[in-house]
Amino acid sequence: MVLLSFDIEEFDMPFEYQKTIAFEDQISISVQGTTKILDLLKKHGMKATFFSTVVFARNAPHLIQRIIDEGHELASHGFYHSEFKTAHLLESRLLLEELSGKRVAGYRMPRMMPVDEIEIQKAGYRYNSSINPTWLPGRYNNRHISRTWFFQEGVIQLPASVSPITRFPLFWLSFHHLPLWFYKHLLYRTYQKDGYLNIYFHPWEFIDLSDQSRFGFPGYVSKNTGAAMEDRMDRLMGWIVRKGYQTGTIANFIDQQITASAIPEC
Template sequence: MVLLSFDIEEFDMPFEYGKEISFSDQIAISRAGTIAILNLLDKYEVKATFFCTVTFAENIPDLIKRITDSCHELASHGYYHSDFKPEHLLQSKIKLEELSGKEILGYRMARMMPVDEKEVAKAGYAYNTSINPTYLPGRYNNFNVSRTFFKKENVLQIPASVSPLVRFPLFWLSFHNLPLVAYKALASWTYKKDHYLNIYFHPWEFTDLDNFERFGFPGYVRKNTGDKMIQRMDKLISWMKSKKYPFGTFRDFIKTI
């Protein structure tokens, strides 16, 4: 099963690069990207999981309805994208359930940062997918963590997919920077080994991020964004459909384990 997911959030990433961006622009950019994603998913009739912050959800009620009406899964990405307190785990779950009318089963920590599994369990989540089991300088050092799903504190842990052996990450940055044929080869290898893929992206990747003065992003972040990203994702989903890879939500996946 392909677990295609999107971390939909207020677009605060320019702050990491010393740039200012208004809250209205943060919402507008992520909103535009989320619409592009939903249009692609509709085109191919595939289901995905949307990990959403409460802050973003409160500002896009029509898209939350579109997500749930289309039978995609809504899960928690915290209350805010750039602020975290343990109490936000339960608070975000309750608020997203209130806003969507749907049960929230899953959690993903902003920026895939560590989170206390006991607190995740206390908040009532069935699964957590906040681990990138690879090494990325300044961000992750998780070579000691299982590549594939496991239980901890009675919560199912579903790490992001990385390739066998060398643990090359299949996350959004590698999708932007690798030749598409190379990314497909790594994805195919990983799928054959693990029998599932857990790959994640963000809505702002589907908008034009080339303006260095505005966003401050280095080339490896802004490469293949906007229309190029939409075209690449279209090709990836089309290829996966041709390979007969089934798509499903995390909610679907945990029922098979």
């Protein structure tokens, strides 16, 4: 199964590059990008998982409703995107459930940072997808962690997909820089080895971020954003459909693994 997921959040990334951005613009940019994502998923008949912060969900209730109405999964991306307290794990789940009327089964820590697995279990989540099992200077040092899903502290851990052997990350940044044919080749090899893919993106990637005076992003962040990203994602989704790969939400996938492995539900 191909698991597409999108981290929908207040777009606060410019702060990392010493730029200011109004809260209204943070929400507007993520709303525009999320709308484009939902339109593409609808075009290709695909389902996905949306990890949302409470802040974004509260400011874009129409999109949360559309996510639910179109059969996608809503999961937690915390309360705020740039502030974390342990209490936010439970608070974000309960508030997102209240907003959506649906059970929230999964969690992903902003920026894929480490999170206490015991606290994840205590907050009532079935799965955690906060691990990028690769090495990236200054960001990830997780080559010792399983590439594929595993069970820990009463919760299923679902790392982001990386290629076999080399553990080349297949995350959003790779998608922007690799030739599309080569990115698809790595997806194919990983799918053949693991039997599934877990790849993630963000709505702000679908907005042109090349204005350095506004956003402050270096070229390696802004490359292939906006219309180029929309086109590449359109072609990627079309390729997934033509390959005949099953797609679905992470919760669906977890249900299958629990059934197949006879793991008690969390």
